[in-house]
Amino acid sequence: MIQIDKALIEKITEEVKRQIKKYETGIPVGVSNRHIHLSHEDLYKLFGNGYELTKYKDLSQPGQFAAKETVSIEGPKGSFKKVRILGPVRKDTQIEISVSDGFKLGITPIVRESGNIGDTPGVIIKGPKGRIVKNKGVIAALRHIHMPVDYAREHGFNNGDMVTVITEGIRKTAFYNVLIRVSDKYNLEMHIDMDEANSSGLKNGDRVEIVKK
Structure with missing residues (x-):
């Protein structure tokens, strides 16, 4: 008959719990690719009057989602197609890119907290129903x-x-x-x-x- 060493089992169990707890400490990371937040006004110009975003998937922050819809953005030197729109719509349109994205577009994004878009570069945004020239709104998110x-x-x-x-x-x-x-x-x-x-x-x-x- 196999003898069960209860003390050993308890020791192993505690070590497993300790390792799990160690793994669960810290702050989880979310990596953001280039994306855009649109105002109602700009959404309508790009997709048609009264248009509503279609949810593709929920994001980690409550109430935030990636939409099925995408747009193209153009700078002085280059462009990106299929830039994902994130919802819900916001008061102001904001385009979030990385510094290296800026090299391709030909602009220099300013590192800013989200929502702080004063004195920032702009881009041209193209959707299926329209085209918008924005004179501000591009940031590299702090x-x-x-x-x-x-x-x-x-x-x-x-x-x-x-x-x-x-x-x-x-x-x-x-x-x-x-x-x-x-x-x-x-x-x-x-x-x-x-x-x-x-x-x-x-x-x-x-x-x-x-x-x-």
């Missing part, structure tokens, strides 16, 4: 962490804090000037763009640690 209120309170963070974040792996990286955005409408997640993800070897779902406030 890396940031969406943080629920209860998590922020528990860990001593406030909306608008700037923190330093480190990654693990062969391309271990320190990200400075990461903005904390606190809301009861957020799920915990750090957002970076494709340039930042490629430089640090990060992908969706990887976890990072805040090391300095």
Whole structure:
């Protein structure tokens, strides 16, 4: 008859729990490819009066979704086709690209917090029913962490804090000037763009640690 070492089983169980807990610590990462947020006015100009976006899939943040619809954007030197629209519609149209995307378009995106589009470059946007010339709205999004209120309170963070974040792996990286955005409408997640993800070897779902406030 096989003897069961209960003490050993308990020890193994605790070690498994410890490893799972270790894996679950930190901030999950979401990598953003180029995309666009449209105002109602611009949506109608591009797709027709009264048009409504069609949900393709939900995003990690509650209420946010990727639409089935895409547009083309054009700069002085080049263009991108099939740029995904993210919903819901916003007050102002905003185009989020990486710095390397700007090289192809022939513009220099300014690193800004989402929504802060004053004195930023513009592009031409083309949809199936129209064409718009925007004189502003293109940014490279300031890396940031969406943080629920209860998590922020528990860990001593406030909306608008700037923190330093480190990654693990062969391309271990320190990200400075990461903005904390606190809301009861957020799920915990750090957002970076494709340039930042490629430089640090990060992908969706990887976890990072805040090391300095």
